[in-house]
Amino acid sequence: MTDAARPTAATFSAQAWQANLPVYEAIRTMPFNMALADGTLPGERFRHYMIQDAHYLIAFGRALAIAAAKADDADGLVQFAQAAQVAVIVERSLHTDFFRSFGVDPAEFEGTEMSPVCHHYTSFLIATAHAESYPVVLAALLPCFWIYAEIGRDILARAVRPNAYDAWIDTYAGEEFHEAVRAVIATTDRAAATASPDVLARMHEAYRRASQLEWMFWDSAWRLGAWPL
Numbered sequence: 001m002t003d004a005a006r007p008t009a010a011t012f013s014a015q016a017w018q019a020n021l022p023v024y025e026a027i028r029t030m031p032f033n034m035a036l037a038d039g040t041l042p043g044e045r046f047r048h049y050m051i052q053d054a055h056y057l058i059a060f061g062r063a064l065a066i067a068a069a070k071a072d073d074a075d076g077l078v079q080f081a082q083a084a085q086v087a088v089i090v091e092r093s094l095h096t097d098f099f100r101s102f103g104v105d106p107a108e109f110e111g112t113e114m115s116p117v118c119h120h121y122t123s124f125l126i127a128t129a130h131a132e133s134y135p136v137v138l139a140a141l142l143p144c145f146w147i148y149a150e151i152g153r154d155i156l157a158r159a160v161r162p163n164a165y166d167a168w169i170d171t172y173a174g175e176e177f178h179e180a181v182r183a184v185i186a187t188t189d190r191a192a193a194t195a196s197p198d199v200l201a202r203m204h205e206a207y208r209r210a211s212q213l214e215w216m217f218w219d220s221a222w223r224l225g226a227w228p229l
């Protein structure tokens, strides 16, 4: 973890990060991210990842918009409404820049449905966003931000450059993304500070599930995951 993102030990985020370190370590060292860092990731696997991520980002944006609607103050409303907007902007950059550079035809995207894992992850986020209280919704959304920020910086530190995936690496290792991530960590910790033991337990469960699904999302891209029938 980068020092700037390191919360103090008593916070929800510090406890959740510590409890899920094995998941983070598994993500850091999984074949997809090892190959992305050294530039040897086969284009077919990155194309699969991008198409699924374009589906993912729209659902993530919807979940963020629901978080915005559930925010307990105006700052949270603005923070998550903006994050929803950024998710759609990033999704559009996949179409305009990444799809073009990696040879994904817009028709191929239109014709590709969500993979089982993408379907599972987005269904989890949308269902949690609708059904759970604001602190639990934040805990489900936090790994999507935090794991990408840490993985982005970790990959940048060991990346072989120039690398076909430089633009992707720079997006998630960049200061703009990290600033947004620190703000989501802070808001989640503020929500956790006044949460009941029951809500805290649900927050930890949601955080863990989202972390596992992050690993599964990359693993699915590596395996070119598809529906069995």
Ligand SMILES: Cc1ncc(CO)c(N)n1
Binding pocket: 053, 056, 057, 143, 144, 145, 148, 214, 217
């Ligand atoms: C699956 C996934 N999780 C998180 C992010 C970053 O928010 C992303 N682009 N895709």
